[in-house]
Amino acid sequence: MPIIEVKLFGELTPSHKEQLIKETSNTVSSVLNLPLSTVRVLLHELPTENWGIEGESVKKRLEKAEK
Numbered sequence: 001m002p003i004i005e006v007k008l009f010g011e012l013t014p015s016h017k018e019q020l021i022k023e024t025s026n027t028v029s030s031v032l033n034l035p036l037s038t039v040r041v042l043l044h045e046l047p048t049e050n051w052g053i054e055g056e057s058v059k060k061r062l063e064k065a066e067k
Contacts, residue, residue: 001038002034002038002040003040003041003042004024004040004041004042006024006041007046008044008045008046009051010047011045011047012043017043020041020043021041021043024039024041025039025041047059
């Protein structure tokens, strides 16, 4: 049973999550020639305030860029 972990920066809409899970599952099932029912997909979203670049959170950097 394959378990696919997808790590994302930022947040996805519920519909994007559903589409990502569906298409990832279908691709893995096809490539590995396994039943779709055996594929597991885990999404890990990391909010922009929880990671940084050059000593500054990405959330703060994005806020500055919007100004």
